[in-house]
Amino acid sequence: MTSIDVRDLRKDYGPIRAVDDVTFTVRPGRVTGFLGPNGAGKSTTLRVALGLDRPTTGRVTIGGRPYRSAPQPLRLAGALLDAGAALGARTARDHLRCLAYSNDIPHRRIAEVLAETGLEAVARRRVGTFSLGMRQRLGIAAALLGDPPVLMLDEPTNGLDPEGIVWIRELLRRLAADGRTVLVSSHLMGETARTADHLVVLGRGRLLADTPMADFIAAHSSPRAYLRTTEPERLRDLLAAVGLAGAPDGDGRWCLPDITAARVGELAAAGGVPLLELTDAQVSLEEAYLRLTADATQYAATRNPATGG
Amino acid sequence: MNVTAVLRSEWAKVHTVRATLAALACVPLATAGFTALACATHEPGAGAADFDPVHSSYFGLGFGQLAALCFGVLVVTGEYRGGALRMSLAAVPRRGLFYGCKLAVVGGLGLAVGTVTGLVSFLVGQALLGEDGVGLGAPGALRAVLGCGLYLGLIAVLAAGVATVLRGPVAALGLLVPLLTFVQPVLGTGSPAFRVTRFLPDAAGQSVLHTTPWAGLGPWSGLAVLAAWTLLLAAAGWRALERRDA
Numbered sequence: 001m002t003s004i005d006v007r008d009l010r011k012d013y014g015p016i017r018a019v020d021d022v023t024f025t026v027r028p029g030r031v032t033g034f035l036g037p038n039g040a041g042k043s044t045t046l047r048v049a050l051g052l053d054r055p056t057t058g059r060v061t062i063g064g065r066p067y068r069s070a071p072q073p074l075r076l077a078g079a080l081l082d083a084g085a086a087l088g089a090r091t092a093r094d095h096l097r098c099l100a101y102s103n104d105i106p107h108r109r110i111a112e113v114l115a116e117t118g119l120e121a122v123a124r125r126r127v128g129t130f131s132l133g134m135r136q137r138l139g140i141a142a143a144l145l146g147d148p149p150v151l152m153l154d155e156p157t158n159g160l161d162p163e164g165i166v167w168i169r170e171l172l173r174r175l176a177a178d179g180r181t182v183l184v185s186s187h188l189m190g191e192t193a194r195t196a197d198h199l200v201v202l203g204r205g206r207l208l209a210d211t212p213m214a215d216f217i218a219a220h221s222s223p224r225a226y227l228r229t230t231e232p233e234r235l236r237d238l239l240a241a242v243g244l245a246g247a248p249d250g251d252g253r254w255c256l257p258d259i260t261a262a263r264v265g266e267l268a269a270a271g272g273v274p275l276l277e278l279t280d281a282q283v284s285l286e287e288a289y290l291r292l293t294a295d296a297t298q299y300a301a302t303r304n305p306a307t308g309g
Numbered sequence: 310m311n312v313t314a315v316l317r318s319e320w321a322k323v324h325t326v327r328a329t330l331a332a333l334a335c336v337p338l339a340t341a342g343f344t345a346l347a348c349a350t351h352e353p354g355a356g357a358a359d360f361d362p363v364h365s366s367y368f369g370l371g372f373g374q375l376a377a378l379c380f381g382v383l384v385v386t387g388e389y390r391g392g393a394l395r396m397s398l399a400a401v402p403r404r405g406l407f408y409g410c411k412l413a414v415v416g417g418l419g420l421a422v423g424t425v426t427g428l429v430s431f432l433v434g435q436a437l438l439g440e441d442g443v444g445l446g447a448p449g450a451l452r453a454v455l456g457c458g459l460y461l462g463l464i465a466v467l468a469a470g471v472a473t474v475l476r477g478p479v480a481a482l483g484l485l486v487p488l489l490t491f492v493q494p495v496l497g498t499g500s501p502a503f504r505v506t507r508f509l510p511d512a513a514g515q516s517v518l519h520t521t522p523w524a525g526l527g528p529w530s531g532l533a534v535l536a537a538w539t540l541l542l543a544a545a546g547w548r549a550l551e552r553r554d555a
Contacts, residue, residue, distance in 0.1 A: 013554075051402040052395055053554040068402040071310060079399055085392040087326065094325035102318035102400045104311070127391075142396060 002076070002149040002181055003027050004049060008058035011044050018044040020205035021058070026183045028149065031176045033196030033213070034185040037293055040202040042185045043081075046152050050079055062150055074103040077150035078143030085139065088128025092119055092138050095127060096145060105146050113141040118167070132159030140171075150181040157188055169195050189286035203293050213285070220288035224281035225261040227254045230274050238271040255281070315401055315410040322387070323414060329383045333418060335376035336461060337426040341433045343369030348437035361521040362443045363453045366434025370457065370515065371490055373426055377419060377461045378485050381468030384415050385546075386478040398555050408473070408550055412543060416466040423461025427454040449520030452528060456517030459532060464489070467510060467539040473546030498524050507531075510538040 004026040011019040019041040026032045036042050047053040049060040051068035059066065062077050070076040086095045096110045114120050117137040122130070127138065136159050143151055153172075157165050172195050176182045183200075186192045192199075199216045201209040209216055229235050232248055239246050239256070246256045256264060261280045268275050323329050347368035388394040401407040431454050435442035445451055472481040493512040496502045506512055507525045516523075516531025526534060 047395075047554070050395075050399050052398055070402075073310075073402055074400050081395050081399070082392045085394075085396040087387045087393045088391055089326045089328060089387070090322075091325070094321070098318050098321045098325065099396065099400045101321055102310075102315050104314050 002063035004077075004150060004152070004181060004183060005061045005064075006045060006049070006058075007060070009045065009048060009055055009060060010057045011041070011048060011053060012056045017205050019048070019055075019202075022202065022205070022207045023058075024200050024207060024210045026181055026200070027198075028181040029176060029179050030197040031172050031182045031184060031195050032198045032200055033192040034183050034200050034202075035189075035192065035289060036185075036202035036208070039204075041205040042202055043154055045202070046079065046081070046154055046183075046185070049152060050077070050081075072103040072105075072146065074099065074105065074146030075148055076146075077152060078146060078148040079151070080136075080139040080143045080153040080156055082154070086127045086135070086142075089126060091124050091126055092130070092141075093123040095138065096141060099142055099145055103146055109145055109147065113144045116144060116171075117141040133161060133164055136160055137164070140168075149179075150183075151175060152183045154185050155187065156184060157186060157191055165191060189284065189289055193285035201289070201292065208292055217283055217285055217288045220292045221283035222258050223260045224283070225256045225259050225264045225278065226281055227256070227261075227264060227268075227278045228252055228276040229254070229268075230276065234271065235268070235273050238267055238273060242267065253277075310401060310403060310406060312406065312410065315406055316414060318401070319410045319414040323384060323418065326383075326387060329380060329387070332376050332380040332383055333422055336373045336380070336422050337429050338373075339376055340367070340369040340373030340426045341430045343372045344430045344434045345369075345437060348434045351438055351441065353439040353441045359521055360441065361519060361523075362435065362438055362441050363431070363447065363450050363520040364518050365438060366431045367453070367457065367515070367518045368434070369430060370460075370518070371494065371511075373430075374461065374464055374511070375486065375490060377423070377465045378468045378482065378489065380419070381415050381465035382472040382478050382481045382485070384411065385469045385472035386476065386481065389476045395555050404551055405547070408547055412466050412469055415469045416462045419465030420458050420462030423465075424455060424458030426461060427457025430457070447520070449528070453518045453520065456528065456532060460514045460517060460535065463514060463532075463535050463539045464510070467535075467542050470539070470542035470544070470546035474542075474549045508534055510535050513538075 006022055006024050009019050009022045022045065034042050044053060048055050049062065049067060051066065067073055067077060093110060093114065096113065100107065100110055114123050117140050119134065119137055119141060122134060127135065130138065136156065140153070140156060143153065156168050160168060169191065172182055172184060184196065196213055198212050199209060211219065236246065244256060244259060246254050248254050261278050265278055344366055348365060351365070388397055398404065398407065431450065443450060468481065468485055471485055475481045475484065489511045493506040493509050496506050503524055513526055513531040514535030516526045517528040519525065519528065525531060
């Protein structure tokens, strides 16, 4: 099994601690969303995983070994880092060719990944003339080049048009369905909610969460129930009796915080209040994420005022 | 990882970028071109007693060397633009292998193009020297031709080493060009300063082109001094690359 194992990872850049004793495992067969505010340590973790940065303490292994020791590293893990990371003077095809040679990757893979990423038509154009979206696709092509069982993509949706974002979503789902290990960092909560099965959240270098998506949302949000009733007066009294306050909006729809639909249903049935509609609100990942990171920031700020933002 | 694969990749990186190929092509063009200019104005038979026909064929080497420096610098600094180094090191994470193969390609191409430069510049120069011209069989002639190749190969590797430390082309060329093309020629061979400046990489290495007695080092000891400079600066590059986070 080719998991990514991050163990007790710490990385200091001078006096700044970018990653602070983080441990988690990214497992194959699912898309793992890698979240956290800017400067949380996501990119640093990925760079250490690829052997680009040396950890201060701890280690990252891929499939049980350090990335650096892989005989053909591009066949073990593919990575997208800062929009392609290619020299502008080279054509897209030549960029891939230079990478393929170094890892003994068969030539046909170049054509395959160019087709996969929709870059066939511009393969002979210099990378310097590419838009951000095209560079992003080239970076993904490079990540896929070695047909690796592990993929680490740092903000792959950056600069992509809506069509490209849909393409990335389907690509990630497909790679995970193949049984690959897919770690994707993103600031787009809506996209992450649609693609990821599991979440790893960092905040100020610390691990804030490592849970399935559904558990994460449930843990970091409070329930809300929506309902309609024909007897608002009686319902208000009923709620007041259990310490809840509520009022209908202009459309006659009620939104009750901190209570589940099931509990409201029980109360209404016991009180004999007819309900026309009763549902749990769908809490968004964004909401849950912002709540978690806001708490974490506050916690860190009160605990450690000296280190600043 | 295997060395052949990484060498192939490094060679592909050189020949897929026009600027590095252009710099390489300029080495023989500039050397032979400026040599031709100098030798075409030579008056046969009017030369001084210490006239060195072989050395005259390398008048243009100072110009060709600029191209060799640019070549060595560009090959390395291309990696530091647009984050390309991260992708390169992701593909070849063993930095010793990566750096070694890069320098081998730079040195190998420098040597090959330098040897061609040595031969072409020699033939062009001698043809234009008229009756003062000599053949490849003349004492020291073949040594100069091959020495020119070794000289340019070492200079290119030295430039790559410095560029790895400094990372930017402006900084690297800003240091290398004055140091290797101005200092010794401006101070000249006559001044007392030459006792020191003859050990600079350019003056020492170019000793191999002299066939008549001169104030500098011997042909092979001079080249050995250049080789020591190259080794030192390549090692400095290695130390920087090995220690830094990419």
